[in-house]
Amino acid sequence: MEVTxxxxxxxxxxxxxxxxxCLAGKINDKxxxxxxxxxxxxxxxxxxxxIGIGVKPEDKVxxxxxxxxxxxxxxxxxxxxxxxxxxxxxxxxxxxxxxxxNHAEIKVAFIGDQKIYDKxxxxxxxxxxxQTIYTFDEIKGSLHFTDLIKAGNDISQQEVESxxxxxxxxxxxxxxxxSGTTGNPKGVxxxxxxxxxxxxATVAVLPLESSYKALSFLPLCHIFERMxxxxxxxxxLSIYFCDNLEKIGEYLSDVKPHFFSSVPRLLEKLYEKVIxxxxxxxxxxxxxxxWAIGLALNYEIDKNQGxxxxxxxxxxxxxxxxxxxxxxxxxxxxxxxxxxxxxAKLCKVFNAMGVKVRExxxxxxxxxxxxxxxxxxxxxxxxxxxLPISNVEVKIAENGEILAKGPNIMLGYYKNPxxxxxxxxxxxxxxxxxxxxxxxxxxxxxxDRIKExxxxxxxxxxxPQPIETKMRESFFIEQMMVIGENQKxxxxxxxxxxxxxxxxxxxxxxxxxxxxxxxxxxxEAIIRRYxxxxxxxxxxxxxxxxxxxxxxxxxxxxxxxxxxxxxMKLKRRIINEKYKGVIEKIYG
Numbered sequence: 001m002e003v004t005x006x007x008x009x010x011x012x013x014x015x016x017x018x019x020x021x022c023l024a025g026k027i028n029d030k031x032x033x034x035x036x037x038x039x040x041x042x043x044x045x046x047x048x049x050x051i052g053i054g055v056k057p058e059d060k061v062x063x064x065x066x067x068x069x070x071x072x073x074x075x076x077x078x079x080x081x082x083x084x085x086x087x088x089x090x091x092x093x094x095x096x097x098x099x100x101x102n103h104a105e106i107k108v109a110f111i112g113d114q115k116i117y118d119k120x121x122x123x124x125x126x127x128x129x130x131q132t133i134y135t136f137d138e139i140k141g142s143l144h145f146t147d148l149i150k151a152g153n154d155i156s157q158q159e160v161e162s163x164x165x166x167x168x169x170x171x172x173x174x175x176x177x178x179s180g181t182t183g184n185p186k187g188v189x190x191x192x193x194x195x196x197x198x199x200x201a202t203v204a205v206l207p208l209e210s211s212y213k214a215l216s217f218l219p220l221c222h223i224f225e226r227m228x229x230x231x232x233x234x235x236x237l238s239i240y241f242c243d244n245l246e247k248i249g250e251y252l253s254d255v256k257p258h259f260f261s262s263v264p265r266l267l268e269k270l271y272e273k274v275i276x277x278x279x280x281x282x283x284x285x286x287x288x289x290x291w292a293i294g295l296a297l298n299y300e301i302d303k304n305q306g307x308x309x310x311x312x313x314x315x316x317x318x319x320x321x322x323x324x325x326x327x328x329x330x331x332x333x334x335x336x337x338x339x340x341x342x343x344a345k346l347c348k349v350f351n352a353m354g355v356k357v358r359e360x361x362x363x364x365x366x367x368x369x370x371x372x373x374x375x376x377x378x379x380x381x382x383x384x385x386x387l388p389i390s391n392v393e394v395k396i397a398e399n400g401e402i403l404a405k406g407p408n409i410m411l412g413y414y415k416n417p418x419x420x421x422x423x424x425x426x427x428x429x430x431x432x433x434x435x436x437x438x439x440x441x442x443x444x445x446x447x448d449r450i451k452e453x454x455x456x457x458x459x460x461x462x463x464p465q466p467i468e469t470k471m472r473e474s475f476f477i478e479q480m481m482v483i484g485e486n487q488k489x490x491x492x493x494x495x496x497x498x499x500x501x502x503x504x505x506x507x508x509x510x511x512x513x514x515x516x517x518x519x520x521x522x523x524e525a526i527i528r529r530y531x532x533x534x535x536x537x538x539x540x541x542x543x544x545x546x547x548x549x550x551x552x553x554x555x556x557x558x559x560x561x562x563x564x565x566x567x568m569k570l571k572r573r574i575i576n577e578k579y580k581g582v583i584e585k586i587y588g
Contacts, residue, residue, distance in 0.1 A: 004196065005171075005192040006079050006173055006192050006195060007043070007079045007164065009230055009234050010039060013236055016236065017036075018037070019210075019236065019238055020035050022036040022039045022238065022239070023039055023069040023072060023241070024240045025240075025241040025243070026243070032069070034069055039069075039073065043076040043080065044077070045077075045152060046077030046148060046149065047078075047080040047081050047152070048156075050078065052148075052152040052153070052155045053131075053132060053151050055083050057082030057083060057163065057166070058082065058084060059107045060104045060106050060107055061085060061106070061108045062088060062104070062108070062109040063075060063085060063221070064089075064111050064112060064120070065090060065116065066112055066243040067216055067219065067241045067243055068112070069241065070110075071112075071241075072220070072229065079173055080160055080164050082163050082167050082171075084173070084175055085173065085174045086104050086106060086177075088221055089221050090112060090113075090219075090221075091543045091544060092542040093119075093541055093542050094119045095540065096542065097119055097123055100185060100187075101127040101129075102126070103187065103414070104187060105129040106130055107129055107130065107132075109134070110133075110145070111135045111136070113136070113139075117142060168192075169191065169196070172190075172411060173191055173194075174189075174190050174195075175187040175188065175414050176188045176221070176222075178461065186413045187413060187414030188364045188365055189411040190223070190364075190411065191411055195223075195227055195367050197391055197407035198366075199227060199234060201389040202372070205374055205379075205389075205390075206231070206375065207333065207334070207375050208231075208232070208235040209235075209236075209258075210235065212259060213237060213255055213256065213257045213258055213331070214239050215259075215260040216229060217245060218263065218459075223364045224338055224459075227368060228261045237259070249273070253327060253329060255329060256329035257331065259332075260332075261337070262336075263337060263340060264337055264343060264457045264458075267350065271349060271350075275293070277289075277324075292316035292320035292321065296316070296348055296349040297349065299313070299349075301347075301381075302377050317353065317354060334355070334356040334357070335356070336358050336360060337359050338361065339458075340456065340458070340459050340486055341446070341486050344383065347359070347382050348382070358372060358373040358374070358375060358380060360373065361385030361434075361446065363432060365430055366406075366409055367410070369408070370388060370394060370402075370408075370444075371385050371386045371387055372389070374386065374387060381440070381443040384443040385443075386443060387444070392404055392405070392406035400436070401432065401434065402432045402436040402446070403429040403430060403432065404429070404432060409428060435447050435450060454485040456486070456489060456544065457487055457488055458488070462484060462544070467547070468481065468482055468570075470540055470541075471533075476530060477494055477495075477496065478495045478496060478556065479556065480494050480495070481575055482547065483576070483583055483586075490544075490545065490547055490548065491547060491548055491549040491583075492547045492551075493551055493575065494534075494550055494553060495553045496530070496553075498556075527550075531550065551579075551585070553579075563578070
């Protein structure tokens with residue numbers, strides 16, 4: 001059968017690769033599995049339930065949960081009814097939920113657990129369109145997922161099929177809200193065909209077999225993992241969900257996956273655990289371990305590094321790396337990583353171990369893949385984000401910005417034609433905001449970022465301006481710059497409001513050294529007070545946006561000293577260069 005809409009993927013799997021285990025998730029530490037037929041049946045039951053409670057085509061339905069089978073059932077079910085699936089990060093603040101719920105006019109919401117439910121309860125009375133909330137976990141006082149299924153008992157499957165027949169490839173399927181530089185997130189509208197065009201182009205060059213297992217642990221609300229999930233299903237892989245990143249090592253050993261997708265920060269954590277294991281060794285074992293790591297750090301993909309190096313690498317794989325790959329399940333063939341730059345050391349070490357790590361590039365607005373490094377020989381280059389996929393055209397604008405064009409480019413931003421016109425030009429080119437170049441005429445390399453929006457190494461977007469604006473409401477803070485591009489967490493450089501701080505010092509018997517501001521600011525009482533202030537404002541933001549470390553600046557930033565533009569905007573690159581030593585100190 002032909003797959004032209006996202007919900008066609010499951011019947012396609014049933015026809016071509018019927019699975020005993022299509023999806024699996026843990027309940028009370030025990031695996032609950034669903035065959036292809038059971039997955040289709042669950043999606044149909046939820047679709048009938050949605051119709052039973054009055055969900056109409058184009059109604060907006062939210063999903064807010066960690067990764068689990070219910071997430072996927074619900075997503076497919078929403079799409080089958082012609083409604084619009086609106087996934088959201090479970091970790092964002094109640095304030096952000098309120099904005100998105102109202103902007104998208106959410107009618108029904110599916111909530112994962114108690115923690116998320118408590119946030120939604122805070123805002124539900126402020127969302128006039130919200131009619132019903134269902135939860136995947138059993139939560140006192142809330143309607144459960146099974147209650148929705150019961151609501152569809154009197155609805156025939158023919159009603160679902162009739163709805164499906166009226167849905168076309170270019171119809172809107174989902175709205176995904178992304179962080180905006182001005183504070184309010186933008187709703188990216190993606191059609192069935194946007195996402196499927198990405199799937200068809202990527203699955204054609206991925207070495208996926210229907211006998212393989214995949215582990216899924218990235219948030220499904222992000223288009224990267226969601227598209228990967230659709231791709232796995234299309235290719236017939238069995239998908240096991242991990243809803244707790246703290247247990248990822250346990251899940252890897254248990255599932256023994258052949259593939260998973262990741263962000264650099266999670267690979268970094270695995271790498272840190274590997275190094276910690278080596279440090280715990282003693283004597284000859286420790287020497288052998290770090291000899292192997294040193295060898296891996298010199299590894300080059302697809303290069304013959306000579307007989308002597310190859311012999312040493314084979315020995316290192318037998319003596320050291322096999323023990324590590326066994327802890328990753330022993331079957332791991334490949335990892336696709338995106339959302340942030342992949343550090344060279346991670347690329348080298350994992351590939352030297354025999355696990356092919358391949359970096360890609362894309363955005364929510366491109367469904368998401370624009371390019372990625374391939375698994376076949378000659379198809380990858382370290383330090384680049386790979387080859388553009390077959391149905392996407394990439395070009396470099398005069399200002400160096402990477403532009404992309406293809407069937408994967410979004411329909412636009414929901415209720416925001418101005419922003420749409422700024423991002424996708426009249427000729428259909430997506431302006432990515434990233435600066436880049438083509439290496440050897442074919443590999444795309446990202447060299448800089450035009451937009452202030454940045455990502456941590458965990459792949460989370462940080463919009464610095466709203467954080468800075470909110471925190472400068474404090475009497476203690478005069479100026480502030482949020483940092484953390486490709487780092488583990490955001491931090492901040494803060495210029496104190498010196499007059500106010502001086503008064504506070506006098507009132508609290510803290511010495512004030514007028515001619516030595518560095519000495520003044522180095523006092524523990526002052527540092528602690530600023531930490532308390534930042535922690536209070538952190539409550540306004542999602543967990544990944546919260547400032548983890550601060551450094552107090554002894555000099556004000558001005559136009560004359562070069563940190564500000566004539567219109568008083570921060571010159572971020574200049575500040576980053578000027579305080580390079582301070583920033584290195586923050587991140588150790």
